[in-house]
Amino acid sequence: MTSQTTVHPDRPRIPSPDQIRRAPKVLLHDHLDGGLRPGTIVDLAREQGYTNLPETDPDKLGVWFRDAADSGSLERYLETFAHTCAVMQTKEALFRVAAECAEDLAEDGVVYAEIRYAPEQHLEKGLSLEEVVEAVNEGFREGERRAKENGHRIRVGALLTAMRHAARALEIAELANRYRDSGVVGFDIAGAEAGFPPTRHLDAFEYLKRENNHFTIHAGEAFGLPSIWQALQWCGADRLGHGVRIIDDIEVDKEDGTVRLGRLASYVRDKRIPLEMCPSSNLQTGAAGSLAEHPIGLLRELRFRITVNTDNRLMSGTSMSREFALLVETFGYTLTDLEWFTVNALKSAFIPFDERLAMINDVVKPRYAELRSEWLFR
Numbered sequence: 001m002t003s004q005t006t007v008h009p010d011r012p013r014i015p016s017p018d019q020i021r022r023a024p025k026v027l028l029h030d031h032l033d034g035g036l037r038p039g040t041i042v043d044l045a046r047e048q049g050y051t052n053l054p055e056t057d058p059d060k061l062g063v064w065f066r067d068a069a070d071s072g073s074l075e076r077y078l079e080t081f082a083h084t085c086a087v088m089q090t091k092e093a094l095f096r097v098a099a100e101c102a103e104d105l106a107e108d109g110v111v112y113a114e115i116r117y118a119p120e121q122h123l124e125k126g127l128s129l130e131e132v133v134e135a136v137n138e139g140f141r142e143g144e145r146r147a148k149e150n151g152h153r154i155r156v157g158a159l160l161t162a163m164r165h166a167a168r169a170l171e172i173a174e175l176a177n178r179y180r181d182s183g184v185v186g187f188d189i190a191g192a193e194a195g196f197p198p199t200r201h202l203d204a205f206e207y208l209k210r211e212n213n214h215f216t217i218h219a220g221e222a223f224g225l226p227s228i229w230q231a232l233q234w235c236g237a238d239r240l241g242h243g244v245r246i247i248d249d250i251e252v253d254k255e256d257g258t259v260r261l262g263r264l265a266s267y268v269r270d271k272r273i274p275l276e277m278c279p280s281s282n283l284q285t286g287a288a289g290s291l292a293e294h295p296i297g298l299l300r301e302l303r304f305r306i307t308v309n310t311d312n313r314l315m316s317g318t319s320m321s322r323e324f325a326l327l328v329e330t331f332g333y334t335l336t337d338l339e340w341f342t343v344n345a346l347k348s349a350f351i352p353f354d355e356r357l358a359m360i361n362d363v364v365k366p367r368y369a370e371l372r373s374e375w376l377f378r
């Protein structure tokens with residue numbers, strides 16, 4: 001594990017909650033329809049006449065989402081999105097949700113985020129795919145503006161998701177390509193994994209490759225190695241959403257602790273394939289038993305390209321700061337470890353190389369260095 005070079009009695013090893021919040025953070029895997037403020041859902045439901053909410057008190061509704069998502073199965077976890085998608089069917093609603101998303105992330109110290117959603121799930125009241133994308137983009141720009149007024153800096157890019165059980169992936173990939181210079185930075189597929197292999201959408205991935213565009217694939221969450229293998233070797237994914245099951249291709253000798261990587265795990269590590277890990281979400285869907293047993297601990301030690309993410313802030317009642325704090329508590333990570341995750345995320349982001357480099361060198365590194373030096377001036 002990364003450690004500090006010198007030991008001084010006054011130098012704290014463990015970052016404080018306040019330092020974690022102030023540390024610049026980068027988020028690559030967060031669903032727009034999984035991050036609404038409970039109060040906003042209640043408002044939007046009232047405005048739009050949606051009467052199926054399980055609770056109308058915002059606090060109780062927040063608790064309901066966390067409990068309902070705590071199901072141990074990805075399929076049941078995904079059922080909760082019916083309520084958020086139901087209230088995200090107008091331009092105004094999409095704009096508001098996107099603006100608040102950017103504001104909330106900025107407030108939490110996130111400086112760069114790629115937020116995903118499935119445009120095909122927002123057409124129930126007659127919006128076109130283009131109108132959905134434009135409303136969300138405008139919302140993100142508004143959120144960035146509001147954040148700036150409050151003294152925060154954040155940039156948000158959109159990832160367009162196609163649902164793996166549906167048959168619109170090529171159409172959504174074309175949409176992502178059309179908006180690539182206006183707010184959309186890539187493509188993804190999501191939804192139930194078992195029974196819906198990524199190769200069903202090969203035409204979409206091949207199209208994006210021919211267009212020199214970027215995509216990530218949810219793989220190795222509810223289903224194991226074959227899903228990861230297909231996502232990489234058939235579909236050509238740039239990153240893996242979750243990818244936790246790569247652990248199934250790693251053997252640790254119980255006697256002497258020697259580690260052996262299989263061919264696929266070696267490939268993922270050698271090629272520096274980014275893993276978008278979402279610890280709290282994995283506990284809820286049963287992809288991991290406990291945080292202490294979560295594969296992120298070993299994968300980080302083995303120096304896979306690990307990134308830390310929220311997945312669904314509403315369903316997991318979480319934030320980037322909370323995910324970092326949980327990891328600090330469980331694995332004893334230092335500011336240097338948190339910086340490593342953050343730099344990994346920027347290296348893996350879908351924005352141009354020069355922008356990523358400037359974010360790393362001019363935003364992330366100086367601020368972590370500053371945080372690390374705070375103990376000197378107390």
Ligand SMILES: O=c1[nH]cnc2c1ncn2[C@@H]1O[C@H](CO)[C@@H](O)[C@H]1O
Nearest residue numbers: 031078081116117118161190191218
């Ligand atoms: O962890 C996940 N695994 C797979 N699919 C997911 C996960 N979280 C959310 N979604 C799905 O992605 C859609 C678009 O944002 C959501 O509506 C939800 O169905």
Ligand SMILES: [Zn+2]
Nearest residue numbers: 190218241311
């Ligand atoms: Zn996800």
